[in-house]
Amino acid sequence: MTAIRTQVVPESGVKTALPALEPLLSEIHQAGRAGRHVRGGEDADALIPKEFRRRASLDLPEISEPQVVRHFTHLAQLNYAVDTGMYPLGSCTMKYNPKVNDRIASLAGFADIHPRQDDDTIQGALRLLFELEQLLVKLTGMDAATLQPAAGAHAEFTALLVFKAYHSKRGDGAKRHRVIVPDTAHGTNPASAAMCGFEVTTVKSDANGNIDLASLKAALGDDVVGLMLTNPNTLGLFEELGFDCIHINVHKTFSTPHGAGGPGAGPLCVKAKLEPFLPHPRIIRDTDGSYRRGPMPPDSIGRVRSFFGNFGVLVRAYTYMRTLGEEGLAEASNDAILAANYLLAQLRDSYDVAFDRPCMHEFVLSASRQRRQGVSALDVAKALIDEGFHPPTVYFPLVVPESLMIEPTETEPRETLDAFAAAMIRIAERAKTDSASVKAAPLHAPLARLDEVSAARYPKLKWQRPT
Amino acid sequence: MTNSNPYSPHTDADRAAMLKRVGIKTVDELLTAIPKDALRPKLGLPGGMAEIEVQTHLEALAAQNRPAGAGPFFIGGPVQRRYIPAAVPVLALRGEFLTAYTPYQPEVSQGTLQAVFEYQSLMSEVLAMDVVNSSMYDGSTAVAEAAFMAVRATGRKKVVVAREVFYQFRHTLRTYARGPGLEVLEVPTRDLVANAEGAACLIVQHPDSFGALVDVRPIAQAAHAAGGLCVQVTEPHANALLEPPGALGVDIAVGEGQPLGIPMSLGGPHLGIFAAREALVRQMPGRLVGETKDARGTRGFVNTLQTREQHIRREKATSNICTNEALAAITAATYLALMGPTGLRAAARTGVAKAHALAARLAAIPGCAIALDGPFFDRFQLRTPLPGRDLKHALAKVNVLVDDGLHHEERDGIVIQCTEMTSDSDADALVSAVERITAGAREAVTAR
Numbered sequence: 001m002t003a004i005r006t007q008v009v010p011e012s013g014v015k016t017a018l019p020a021l022e023p024l025l026s027e028i029h030q031a032g033r034a035g036r037h038v039r040g041g042e043d044a045d046a047l048i049p050k051e052f053r054r055r056a057s058l059d060l061p062e063i064s065e066p067q068v069v070r071h072f073t074h075l076a077q078l079n080y081a082v083d084t085g086m087y088p089l090g091s092c093t094m095k096y097n098p099k100v101n102d103r104i105a106s107l108a109g110f111a112d113i114h115p116r117q118d119d120d121t122i123q124g125a126l127r128l129l130f131e132l133e134q135l136l137v138k139l140t141g142m143d144a145a146t147l148q149p150a151a152g153a154h155a156e157f158t159a160l161l162v163f164k165a166y167h168s169k170r171g172d173g174a175k176r177h178r179v180i181v182p183d184t185a186h187g188t189n190p191a192s193a194a195m196c197g198f199e200v201t202t203v204k205s206d207a208n209g210n211i212d213l214a215s216l217k218a219a220l221g222d223d224v225v226g227l228m229l230t231n232p233n234t235l236g237l238f239e240e241l242g243f244d245c246i247h248i249n250v251h252k253t254f255s256t257p258h259g260a261g262g263p264g265a266g267p268l269c270v271k272a273k274l275e276p277f278l279p280h281p282r283i284i285r286d287t288d289g290s291y292r293r294g295p296m297p298p299d300s301i302g303r304v305r306s307f308f309g310n311f312g313v314l315v316r317a318y319t320y321m322r323t324l325g326e327e328g329l330a331e332a333s334n335d336a337i338l339a340a341n342y343l344l345a346q347l348r349d350s351y352d353v354a355f356d357r358p359c360m361h362e363f364v365l366s367a368s369r370q371r372r373q374g375v376s377a378l379d380v381a382k383a384l385i386d387e388g389f390h391p392p393t394v395y396f397p398l399v400v401p402e403s404l405m406i407e408p409t410e411t412e413p414r415e416t417l418d419a420f421a422a423a424m425i426r427i428a429e430r431a432k433t434d435s436a437s438v439k440a441a442p443l444h445a446p447l448a449r450l451d452e453v454s455a456a457r458y459p460k461l462k463w464q465r466p467t
Numbered sequence: 468m469t470n471s472n473p474y475s476p477h478t479d480a481d482r483a484a485m486l487k488r489v490g491i492k493t494v495d496e497l498l499t500a501i502p503k504d505a506l507r508p509k510l511g512l513p514g515g516m517a518e519i520e521v522q523t524h525l526e527a528l529a530a531q532n533r534p535a536g537a538g539p540f541f542i543g544g545p546v547q548r549r550y551i552p553a554a555v556p557v558l559a560l561r562g563e564f565l566t567a568y569t570p571y572q573p574e575v576s577q578g579t580l581q582a583v584f585e586y587q588s589l590m591s592e593v594l595a596m597d598v599v600n601s602s603m604y605d606g607s608t609a610v611a612e613a614a615f616m617a618v619r620a621t622g623r624k625k626v627v628v629a630r631e632v633f634y635q636f637r638h639t640l641r642t643y644a645r646g647p648g649l650e651v652l653e654v655p656t657r658d659l660v661a662n663a664e665g666a667a668c669l670i671v672q673h674p675d676s677f678g679a680l681v682d683v684r685p686i687a688q689a690a691h692a693a694g695g696l697c698v699q700v701t702e703p704h705a706n707a708l709l710e711p712p713g714a715l716g717v718d719i720a721v722g723e724g725q726p727l728g729i730p731m732s733l734g735g736p737h738l739g740i741f742a743a744r745e746a747l748v749r750q751m752p753g754r755l756v757g758e759t760k761d762a763r764g765t766r767g768f769v770n771t772l773q774t775r776e777q778h779i780r781r782e783k784a785t786s787n788i789c790t791n792e793a794l795a796a797i798t799a800a801t802y803l804a805l806m807g808p809t810g811l812r813a814a815a816r817t818g819v820a821k822a823h824a825l826a827a828r829l830a831a832i833p834g835c836a837i838a839l840d841g842p843f844f845d846r847f848q849l850r851t852p853l854p855g856r857d858l859k860h861a862l863a864k865v866n867v868l869v870d871d872g873l874h875h876e877e878r879d880g881i882v883i884q885c886t887e888m889t890s891d892s893d894a895d896a897l898v899s900a901v902e903r904i905t906a907g908a909r910e911a912v913t914a915r
Contacts, residue, residue: 034807041816079578083562109529115734124531191777191787259794263736307734325515
């Protein structure tokens with residue numbers, strides 16, 4: 001049971017209903033309430049020698065199924081999600097996640113298969129993966145792909161290991177120890193380089209938001225392992241380059257759901273010269289048309305995870321690509337670029353534009369003007385929550401002060417884009433006239449702003465045991 | 468023009484209005500940064516399909532796979548066929564969880580944050596460990612991250628791993644170790660203690676990849692005596708019956724969390740379990756959710772200790788992990804909440820009971836023997852008169868699926884995993900098939 005909560009909006013005195021919060025599972029617990037989903041095996045304890053048996057208590061909460069269902073349903077209702085509204089989180093590509101993809105991924109023929117089954121019992125799955133590799137290779141203009149990386153950062157780490165193996169094979173692995181990343185790069189880029197034992201050289205962006213070519217040239221040398229770039233870059237701008245290796249986050253581009261932070265999948269596509277180094281196992285199509293997992297190639301970097309990828313995610317990506325086809329994918333990109341520029345056009349008078357040129361699928365505004373009025377990018381973000389929208393990405397990329405990174409995607413209707421723009425403009429107006437009200441936001445979310453400083457200073461990372 | 472993207476809400480009138488507002492005639496006017504010869508290439512991808520067509524096409528592909536439930540099934544290891552309560556997918560796949568992003572805005576992400584906090588709490592209780600993070604990619608990368616963490620904590624560059632750790636985990640560790648150039652030494656479990664000197668950590672698996680129970684305490688003591696850490700690879704259900712890592716002196720506990728209500732899905736997406744002692748919390752990789760209060764004093768949850776993470780610390784972060792397996796952690800939380808201590812124990816016990824009953828029957832077949840010296844849990848290795856690989860293939864021909872040796876250089880045989888899903892008729896089918904096949908093999912040898 002949850003109490004109805006209200007709060008009084010300070011400036012107007014209006015009483016507002018707030019969504020009810022949920023107690024913790026440990027607070028719902030009552031001894032003797034556990035469900036009966038599985039039973040049996042009562043005589044098994046005798047099969048385990050005494051010295052191995054659990055003596056520590058196992059105080060998991062005991063809760064009936066109806067209570068568990070309500071608990072997690074209520075928790076779900078406290079979340080903002082693509083299914084509930086526009087989620088213009090820049091660099092995250094929160095487009096609609098088609099439901100048919102989820103249904104297909106849960107078919108028994110896909111969900112109930114074990115990765116240690118023999119190849120001849122999983123031919124359909126291997127074919128799907130092989131075809132997905134081909135689709136991605138064609139799409140990126142590369143020569144080969146691995147579907148194994150579980151996420152973008154995992155793909156970066158895999159790519160750098162591939163680079164390392166490539167340089168070692170050529171005999172200059174020892175001297176190459178620096179990775180170049182632009183200052184606009186996502187934090188995973190330098191972190192992945194560090195995990196590979198490399199030094200990071202950061203290169204500045206120019207006035208147009210591109211990597212500064214003079215700085216880049218100055219940074220190059222025969223001790224460089226590689227260059228990591230996002231394209232279109234994290235400012236939403238396109239850079240012209242020739243890549244040896246490209247990774248794609250299917251949980252962005254190819255509509256697979258983000259799952260509250262993951263799972264994702266980050267297939268890696270490479271040019272032929274890097275193919276021998278890709279992770280094991282690779283999927284091979286035999287001359288008779290059957291598929292199998294190949295043996296470990298001599299130059300492969302090896303295994304980067306237990307099995308060959310977040311299959312359930314990859315099934316969704318494949319389904320999406322087959323649904324849209326070439327024309328649909330091109331149209332999606334077209335619409336995403338148009339939607340971003342359409343929003344930019346509506347917002348450019350109310351906020352500073354970081355780089356004033358046509359953007360690709362996303363763009364970066366700066367709340368510097370609002371900052372001078374006492375309202376930060378974070379305040380704008382929180383005020384958007386009260387307007388019914390998920391905030392954009394704030395304070396990334398780091399090169400733009402008070403940045404608000406906005407990515408509307410191709411799946412938001414024009415009226416939603418208009419409503420979002422109107423909300424952003426209203427907030428900009430309030431920043432001029434009533435900055436205190438913006439700083440007080442959110443007033444209508446389940447919670448007001450949270451104290452992150454105390455959370456870090458006195459970490460409380462689990463509940464107390466149920467009593 | 469009709470939409471080629473069925474998920475597009477844009478009519479041609481919408482697009483025209485948007486172009487007009489931007490002040491252009493076509494989107495190409497926005498693409499001046501792209502060289503002309505690189506613009507709108509023909510990629511040779513197939514054309515689109517209607518939903519009904521794509522459903523039919525993928526159902527046909529799915530039908531070419533043999534699901535675990537389509538006959539006797541004894542493959543296991545890190546990925547296990549476990550019973551998934553009906554409510555688990557109903558809850559975990561709700562759109563509000565499934566289609567949310569990482570909870571960067573806690574005011575509108577309390578569902579995710581509290582559910583992950585509950586996962587951390589539940590898993591901490593199962594493992595008797597102080598702190599559990601909100602997930603790694605899978606069991607193998609959790610092992611690799613544990614080794615990296617031990618290296619950070621001790622300043623040493625050698626890790627020693629037992630050969631009876633799942634081979635997938637050992638192989639992934641080897642790959643990861645190439646990054647910073649760590650030395651990885653693989654030794655039999657019984658030799659871990661003798662190799663503690665100079666090691667950042669000893670990595671032991673209990674129950675091990677063949678199902679054997681391992682006395683972890685002396686290994687942890689040896690690691691500590693030599694100034695290193697002890698990492699235990701564990702399995703969630705085993706902890707319902709076995710003394711958990713936190714009670715064995717272990718510093719970091721890792722494992723594959725898939726058996727907690729997550730479909731096998733050919734190996735992913737799964738759940739990397741990662742737990743540590745409190746003293747090591749600031750060395751941990753990955754996200755942590757912590758409890759706090761909001762401005763009105765109401766309890767709430769946030770991502771915390773973020774100065775460990777890549778978005779703040781960049782190259783000085785404890786790991787590069789960003790996107791993780793949060794939905795799998797939430798799934799595990801719903802599973803543990805539904806099963807409770809009684810359900811978790813019942814599932815674990817059933818696997819143990821069935822494995823022991825089956826082991827006794829198989830060991831009674833002439834030429835077959837359990838290839839373990841000591842006690843085991845819910846899987847075991849069977850030494851057979853013919854090579855494990857041959858027996859596995861012969862069994863597959865009669866639709867009985869088992870695993871062969873787990874890439875352990877010195878041991879051959881088949882490995883049998885039991886869970887609460889193992890039925891009596893599955894067990895009967897396995898026993899009679901092994902009897903028949905091994906009898907045939909013995910006759911062939913005699914005839915020769």
